[in-house]
Amino acid sequence: MNIERISSRQLTWLIISVNLSASMILGPSVIIFYAKQSAWLSSLLAALLAAAGALLNLHLIRCFPGQTVAQFSQKLLGPWFGKPIGFYYSLVSFYMVGVCLRMISQLVKMTLMPETPLWPFILGLTLLVVYSAWLGLEAIARANDLILPVSLVGLVFMLLLAAPEGRPYWGLPVWQLNLPGIVMGTFTPLACFGEVFLILLIAPALNKPTELRTAAVKGILTAGLILAAITQFVLFMMGSFRASAYFVPVMRIAEELNILDIFERFEPLVLAGWLTINSVKMSLLTYAGARSLTETLNRQNYRPVALAALLVLPLLAFLPRNLAENLSIYVETVAFKILIPIAFLILPGIMLIIAKVKKHA
Secondary structure (H helix, E strand, C coil), X not given: CCCCCECHHHHHHHHHHHHHHHHHHHHHHHHXXXXXXXXXXXXXXXXXXXXXXXXXXXXXXXXXXXCCHHHHHXXXXXXXXXXXHXXXXXXXXXXXXXXXXXXXXXXXXXXXXXXCCCHHHHHHHHHHHHHHHXXXXXXXXXXXXXXXXXXXXXXXXXXXXXHHHCCHHHHCCCCCCCHHHHHHHHHHHHHXXXXXXXXXXXXXXXXXXXXXXXXXXXXXXXXXXXXXXXXXXXHHHHHHHHHHHCCCHHHHXXXXXXXXXXXXXXXXXXXXXXXXXXXXXXXXXXXXXXHHHHHHCCCCCCHHHHHHHHHHHHHHHCCCCCXXXXXXXXXXXXXXXXXXXXXXXXXXXXXXXXXXXXXXX
């Protein structure tokens, strides 16, 4: 199977997009609810812990250079125990795409077209995601080179326009140390950053393998800094009570922004940025899941699996009955508490121990 190539900068930018795609939506309100004025510390702590977890994954990758987890798990554990691990990473990848499809489609529907049925959004995004995965990793990385900076610039532009309406004292005292709240506020962004388990599936694509560790850690820490800045800005704009009361406080800031009674309704600008960044993440997850399943089955072409995702992803997206069920059960419980910890920490940790015992490390 041919391995596509991306640069270390492209990998860093892809990791930033993956980490920010969900954390910018789910993170600020939950972090502020628990950590209050210490919310920025929760964001940075989550990034540091995610970077430490990524180093565990990177150490495992270094034991098997040029191989993905679907390949070296069979070499390490044999086909009977190795193949289920490859299937598991494919399952987690497709599952995360499904719940993300539902969440983003629901947000677009609620914000822009509340009278429109949900299925056109889900099916349209599915076509976009599968087509991007079909084009391959290099195409996704090149698209992200444009999407990520434009989306962040659009978000910063909106926040700067809204800044004069803020009250900086709402975010004070900045150095208040609420340790239990800081720890509780760390969980959601850490779970979002845990999606960086993708490096186990795409690491061989880096054109300079020696730069893998630097690129991955840089991407995680940069995403943490961006999330901390956005969260603190939300505090300055809304205060801890209002910020924690809204599901997406940044969207509320955009809705309330009014310049001279002429320029208003800025929420499509914010939503467009989130939609495009999430499209990158979903495309990358679909590509990684299809490739992992293909390698697990010892096949050469991942594109038939990507086409099969046209049926699988909408079915996963339509499982939840509403947004609240999707967030509370399918995202918070199943994904954040079970699937991602196993994929990001537990399985890599177990395989690393076995690799050391078998002298692969």
